[in-house]
Amino acid sequence: MVKREIPVEQAIGMTLAHDLTRIVPGQFKGRAFAKGHVIQPEDVPVLLDIGKRYIYVLEIGSDELHENDAAVIMAEAVAGDGLEWGEVHEGKVVLKAVTDGMLWVNQEAVTAMNLIDGISITTRPNLIHVTKGTSVAGVRPIPLVIEKNKVDEVVTIANEVKDKRSAIDVLPYKMKTAALVTTGSEIQSGRIEDKSGPVLRAKLEAYGIQVGRQVFPGDEKDAIVSEIVSAADLGVDLVLVTGGMSVDPDDRSPASIREAATQVVTYGTPMLPGSMLMLAYRGKTAIFGLPGAVLHDAKTSFDVLLPRVLARMKVTKSDIAQLGVGGWLNE
Ligand SMILES: Nc1nc2c(c(=O)[nH]1)N[C@H]1C(S)=C(S)[C@@H](COP(=O)(O)OP(=O)(O)OC[C@H]3O[C@@H](n4cnc5c(N)ncnc54)[C@H](O)[C@@H]3O)O[C@H]1N2
Ligand code: MOO
Numbered sequence: 001m002v003k004r005e006i007p008v009e010q011a012i013g014m015t016l017a018h019d020l021t022r023i024v025p026g027q028f029k030g031r032a033f034a035k036g037h038v039i040q041p042e043d044v045p046v047l048l049d050i051g052k053r054y055i056y057v058l059e060i061g062s063d064e065l066h067e068n069d070a071a072v073i074m075a076e077a078v079a080g081d082g083l084e085w086g087e088v089h090e091g092k093v094v095l096k097a098v099t100d101g102m103l104w105v106n107q108e109a110v111t112a113m114n115l116i117d118g119i120s121i122t123t124r125p126n127l128i129h130v131t132k133g134t135s136v137a138g139v140r141p142i143p144l145v146i147e148k149n150k151v152d153e154v155v156t157i158a159n160e161v162k163d164k165r166s167a168i169d170v171l172p173y174k175m176k177t178a179a180l181v182t183t184g185s186e187i188q189s190g191r192i193e194d195k196s197g198p199v200l201r202a203k204l205e206a207y208g209i210q211v212g213r214q215v216f217p218g219d220e221k222d223a224i225v226s227e228i229v230s231a232a233d234l235g236v237d238l239v240l241v242t243g244g245m246s247v248d249p250d251d252r253s254p255a256s257i258r259e260a261a262t263q264v265v266t267y268g269t270p271m272l273p274g275s276m277l278m279l280a281y282r283g284k285t286a287i288f289g290l291p292g293a294v295l296h297d298a299k300t301s302f303d304v305l306l307p308r309v310l311a312r313m314k315v316t317k318s319d320i321a322q323l324g325v326g327g328w329l330n331e
Contacts, residue, residue, distance in 0.1 A: 001145045004058040008047045018067060019090040020143055022050045031089055035068060056144070063148050067091030070141045070151045073242045077158035078110070078121065078139065080169025092140040097130045100208055101172040102307035106136075109167045111156045121154075123168060129207065129307040130170055137168050173310040174233045175237035175286070178204050180214035181227045183253055185241035196242040199295050203303075204217040204238075207310060212236065219244055224256035232260070232285035238309070245276040245291040253289045254278055261287060261295040266317055270324030274301030279315065299329050 006014060006096045007148040013036055014100075022032035032050055035044070039055070047055075060066055065073070068088045075085055075093035082104075083095045105126040113121050123137040130136055141151070158167045165171075178198055182186030186192050194216070201211045213231070216221035224241070254267050261280035267289070269277050277300070286309045294302045294318055304323060 001061050001064050003145075004057040006057055008039070008044050011055045012041055012044070014039050014055065014057060017056045020047070020050065020052060021090055030209070049249075049268055058145065059117045060145055064145050065141075065148050065151055067141050067144050067146065071139055073151050073153050074113075074119075074121070074141075074158075077140045077155040078113075078137075078167040080104070080166030081190065082170030083136070083168065084329060091144070092138050095137040095168060096123075096134045097132055097136055097170040099127075099170060099172045100131050101170045102311040102313070103128050103130050103136050104165060104169045104171050106161050106165065106167045106310075109161045110204045112157050113131040113167075116150050116153050118146050118150055121168075127308050127313075128235050129303075132137055136170065140235065166213035170309045171308075173208060175310045176210060177210075177236050178209050178211045178238040178240060179231040179236045180211060181231065181241045182214060182216050182238060183224055183241060183256075184216075185219045185250070185266065186217045187243070196290075196295050200240055200242070200290075203306075205316060207306065208242065209238065209310065215254060219250045219252055221252045221259070224252060225260045226317075228287060229282065232287070233281040236285060239282075239285060239287045240290055241278075241287065242290045243292075245278065245289050257287050257289050263317055266320050267315050269320055269327070270307075271300040271301035271304060271327035273297045273299075273329065274304075277297050277301045277305070279305060279320075285316055297330070301327070301329070304329070 014036055015183055016033055018035050019031045021028045071088050071091055071093045079095050082099055084098050085093050085095050088293050105123045110121050113119050118141050120140050120142055182194055182196050187194050197214050204211050215227045217227045228239050241253050244251040257280050258309040259277055263281045265279040267278040273293035276291035281288045293300050
């Protein structure tokens with residue numbers, strides 16, 4: 001690459017080699033001049049105002065890539081069908097969700113890419129719920145001109161994982177329906193009003209899940225088991241059991257879920273609030289035992305695990321154990 005620095009006063013009529021950024025703290029950050037802009041006499045004071053006394057005239061070698069071209073090549077390599085992007089800006093492509101769903105990042109692959117000198121791939125936290133239109137990742141090289149072989153390496157890593165899943169994607173939810181099994185003698189008898197229905201319906205609607213029936217079996221194990229089994233046998237994707245998840249004599253939900261389940265992933269999570277959560281499956285139906293905190297707190301272990309369950313990702317005890325570090329979810 002040949003890079004010549006030209007004083008802006010002598011650059012009138014020359015073409016900008018890259019986007020130039022203006023930042024006014026608290027007010028504006030963005031592109032002041034676009035790559036390809038031909039510098040006009042009136043641009044000179046503006047360029048000086050944003051601290052540009054020189055511009056580059058670039059001659060890019062055949063083994064090199066301009067930042068904008070490198071960013072687009074990398075975006076095309078890493079992004080799956082659940083992502084789209086607009087124009088490249090200031091050497092960066094921003095990937096946006098085309099659908100509601102779970103952000104998927106192949107952490108190992110993206111880390112390997114970021115170990116390549118001059119590569120920067122940034123995402124939101126892995127496995128979170130995102131809505132259509134959300135910006136989820138930024139892809140850019142650090143230098144203005146980067147060696148092509150580094151970008152090729154990114155593409156190679158992306159292709160190596162692609163047969164399973166793209167390195168970065170938004171996976172739409174596969175689960176569509178839910179049923180509520182609201183335990184508790186105090187609810188069944190009408191001593192107190194049920195608060196779980198409205199809370200859980202609102203939460204699941206935000207994820208695009210239809211909540212069908214809600215039943216109130218009290219605290220008897222056989223009744224709770226029978227309600228879980230019949231919802232699962234009706235083909236409901238997700239059964240949410242509330243109440244009776246902790247240590248009192250009439251806390252019978254964990255034993256009931258265990259009996260109804262064909263597989264128990266965990267009873268207990270290393271997260272607060274929501275440590276008493278249970279996750280199990282009866283065939284393809286996921287069963288959550290939800291502790292009291294889910295009805296009380298805005299964010300619990302349930303919110304952390306729900307996207308991956310709805311996307312039908314396999315969740316193991318080891319995945320859950322790793323959530324302990326950072327699992328303090330309260331402010
Ligand atoms: N000694 C211990 N105490 C507690 C422990 C523990 O390990 N040792 N765990 C704590 C945690 S963590 C949680 S979470 C809570 C309670 O969890 P449960 O899921 O067992 O909740 P319940 O005992 O059934 O009910 C607690 C409270 O919430 C009311 N409730 C329950 N369901 C509804 C509903 N659908 N609508 C309205 N209100 C509801 C219920 O009446 C109780 O007042 O335990 C901690 N304690
Ligand atoms: O399991 Mo509790 O939900 O931590 O408060």
